[in-house]
Amino acid sequence: MTLWIVFASLCFVALAFVVWPLYRSLGRLTPLIATIIVLTVGFSAFLYNEIGRPGIPSGAGSAPDTDEIVASLAERLKDNPEDVNGWVLLGRSYQSMQRYDDAISAFEKALALEQGQNAQTMVSLAITLMERQGGELTDRASSLFEHALALEPNNPNALFYGGSAAARRGDTALAADRWEALVQQDAPPEIREMMQGKINEWRGLPPPAAEPQPTATDSIVSLNLSLSEEAAAALPANARVFVIARDPAQPSPPIAVAPLQLAEIPARVDLDDADSMVAGRPLSGFAEIEVVARVSLSGSPAAQSGDWSGSLIVSANSGQTINLVIDQEIP
Secondary structure (H helix, E strand, O other): OHHHHHHHHHHHHHHHHHHHHHHHHHOOOOHHHHHHHHHHHHHHHHHHHHHOOOOOOOOOOOOOOHHHHHHHHHHHHHHOOOOHHHHHHHHHHHHHOOOHHHHHHHHHHHHHHOOOOOHHHHHHHHHHHHHHOOOEOOHHHHHHHHHHHHHOOOOHHHHHHHHHHHHHOOOHHHHHHHHHHHHOOOOOHHHHHHHHHHHHHHHOOOOOOOOOOOOOOOOOEEEEEEEOHHHHHHOOOOOEEEEEEEEOOEOOOOOEEEEEEHHHOOEEEEEOHHHEOOOOOOHHHOOEEEEEEEEEOOOOOOEOOOOEEEEEEEEOOOOOEEEEEEOEEOO
């Protein structure tokens, strides 16, 4: 009985940290928040039911680590191969562990059991395919996003990447429609400004007026951003640059994104909590941050062949200004 009380308490704490900031930010219960509630409680209950043993004594060394939990879930699915939710949960676990091939296999099994009728599973599979390719929007991922939008037209990730894919095909009207639908879903101000600028470009309209930005706090990450000679020679001066901060352990979704123009480089870039994309997930909450600077030939944050990038992992609040060079061409 005591273990169930502890389980319920941990679920409550997890939900308080994850759901409450989202609810406070959006002001209403959205499908995203409902999904997080279901997954948090459902995943925890599933794992406890699958591997929990009320008779196991508490104390040091009694709790299995993450690898053991995931391995136990995978073993259980061998005896229950029709468990769709189990395959989805296994896929997300592998994805968070950056075991992308295993995650893709798990999502594929779930999608087959769902007969291709679950938009979120398609989106999870597509994002994992992109992560395996370093963020590149592959043809397979684009196709999955298209099918997801046919089933769930307002899926945020499918709208974002589906818009990027449409622009890459030259269908800028469709790209603008999709990003406009996403902008209406309470996107953070800095992301909304970047997206609206691209929407206006696709529609042949002048750039939007800049929105007032939150008062900057002390910098969490400070960069001296520069280009290698090869990158400078290969890239057009009007290209867009995205400085992306993300969790090294779980790169997607990013923690923060700061756009600028290639003509502004070399430049000093300071990232702080005002640049954070999601309420309750500030930059200052991470000990280490992976910073990626990507020059986008398409104007989209999604990596594509021919773009140039540079990346490094930094300690947050180190007080140092780090040199980051964009020197790698994406094949």
